[in-house]
Amino acid sequence: MKNVLKTTLLATVFSAVLWGGQSAEAATYSEAEKLVRQAEGYAGTVKWQVSYEYTKTIARPDMKNFNAAKEYRLKAQTAINTLPAASQRNVLNDRLKKNVDTYVNRAIAYIDAITAGEKIIRQQSNLNTHISSGNLEKLENTYHVLSEEIRKQAKLLYRVHGQSTRDAFLVKYKAPAESLIKGVKHEVTSSMLLDDIQALKLPEGISSSVVPVKVNEYQSYDTYINYPTLQTALNNKYNATMSKIVLPxxxxxxxxxxxxxxxxxxxxxxxxxxxxxxxxxxxxxxxxxxxxxxxxxxxxxxxxxxxxxxxxxxxxxxxxxxxxxxxxxxxxxxxxxxxxxxxxxxxxxxxxxxxxxxxxxxxxxxxxxxxxxxxxxxxxxxxxxxxxxxxxxxxxxxxxxxxxxxxxxxxxxxxxxxxxETNIQNKTTQIYKAGQTLKITTSTKFRPEPNTIVKEKYTLAAGNEVQILEKGISDATGINHFVFYKVKVNSTGDIGYVFSGAFAK
Missing domain, CATH: 1.10.530 (Lysozyme)
Known part of the structure; x- marks a missing residue:
């Protein structure tokens, strides 16, 4: 009796150790088959959760079922490996491969594709943000990141099992991103052409044979610009780039x-x-x-x-x-x-x-x-x-x-x-320097800014002495060849601008 009890206790301990995954002793066929059935049950549930035809949506499967399918697949495989009969191992391995491995692997590919698609969506969102803000530098960078992300993640999208499910993934993730990329490519190309000109690092007022080629190509894309925010940004970038070459x-x-x-x-x-x-x-x-x-x-x-x-x-x-x-x-x-x-x-x-x-x-x-x-x-x-x-x-x-x-x-x-001989002799009035004191020879407009657009403060009468504060500067009007001097009126201390003709004789 004592020997029978001892044998029963040892069997119980063996069974407990075995399902802890640590025993090297053989499992029984029924125990291994039970684990296979449990793995098949979880995998069968996951099977339908990764089928677009069944769910009509793309979402991660129930991760509790998915993880359980993987867990019981491992337990079943461990038990199968300890079966003494090869015929038994082959039967259960076939079931595990057909009814569990297949659907777990499909779920893994499905989940990986969702993760890949989410990465594409994030960069797509970033690109839309930069389109709205008109940030060309970030637009270019994100455009290239998204293009690379589409290329890199496409292999995961195409691994999804089932034509209809795969097509649904491509429609949800790949197609919108590619459409956005296509819609903004002319803006990105235009910005990159201006980058090419800036990369020449030309000193102010200097061009090169490359510049007109790049500008002509840039201008050829003008009618294809789709986004007003980017059109404005491109115009500003173009003007800033070209104003250093074609001087205002x-x-x-x-x-x-x-x-x-x-x-x-x-x-x-x-x-x-x-x-x-x-x-x-x-x-x-x-x-x-x-x-x-x-x-x-x-x-x-x-x-x-x-x-x-x-x-x-x-x-x-x-x-x-x-x-x-x-x-x-x-x-x-x-x-x-x-x-x-x-x-x-x-x-x-x-x-x-x-x-x-x-x-x-x-x-x-x-x-x-x-x-x-x-x-x-x-x-x-x-x-x-x-x-x-x-x-x-x-x-x-x-x-x-x-x-x-x-x-x-x-x-x-x-x-x-x-x-x-001429009875009129006019000396140049455009060479005066800061610090010189001069007399106004003809009444002139005393302006708050160095241009003819702003209204004058008042008329400065002839005979007033002024001190030149800065060298003469030109306005942006081509027809005006005179310069403006920033001056201080000696009698009042007022500071403003007078044009060089105010000193002509």
């Missing part, structure tokens, strides 16, 4: 003024020449709006329309704004150096006097007979008319002089008379 007119005029002063040329003269040379529409420009250099039909290059200059690098003349202006200034100085020899000298030849540059300006365009001072519409008279109207300086009317000039083979010969 106030910067161009300031640059011409700077180069003129450096070369001892009255800025009024050099700006009037640049205004005339840069054409009928693109005034004060080195480049077309797309960054392409302006080259005329007779091969005149850039803002100063430089032609046939043997010592200059043509690419620099085309793509470097300052270089083009500097070469134009050098050419004008060269013509000035001819005064008293090949060209007549006017008055005492003071280079600060605008009128004294008349014949140098003529020679800048060429000593062709068409520029004879008595010919209407000659080049130099156009330049001085711009000074009169745009710098608002009442320069001398050169039609009032009597000229003694010969014409040889269509070329002007000035040697018969190499000295002329």
């Amino acid at each position: 007119q106030n910067k161009m005029k300031d640059l011409i003024t700077e180069v003129a002063i450096e070369n001892g040329i009255p800025p009024e003269i050099l700006k009037a020449i640049a205004y005339q040379e840069s054409g009928d529409t693109l005034k004060f420009q080195q480049f077309k709006n797309n960054g392409e250099p302006i080259v005329s039909s007779d091969n005149g290059i850039g803002i100063m329309q430089i032609t046939n200059h043997p010592t200059e690098n043509v690419e620099d003349l085309k793509y470097n704004t300052r270089n083009n202006i500097e070469v134009g200034a050098e050419l004008l100085k060269e013509k000035w150096s001819w005064t008293g020899d090949e060209l007549p000298k006017i008055n005492d030849g003071d280079p600060d006097v605008l009128e004294n540059w008349y014949f140098a300006v003529l020679a800048y365009n060429g000593r062709s007979s068409i520029n004879h001072p008595t010919n209407s519409g000659n080049y130099q008279n156009k330049i001085f008319e711009f000074i009169r109207s745009s710098s608002q300086v009442k320069v001398f009317n050169f039609n009032n002089l009597v000229y003694d000039i010969s014409v040889n083979n269509g070329i002007l010969d000035f040697t018969p008379k190499l000295q002329y």
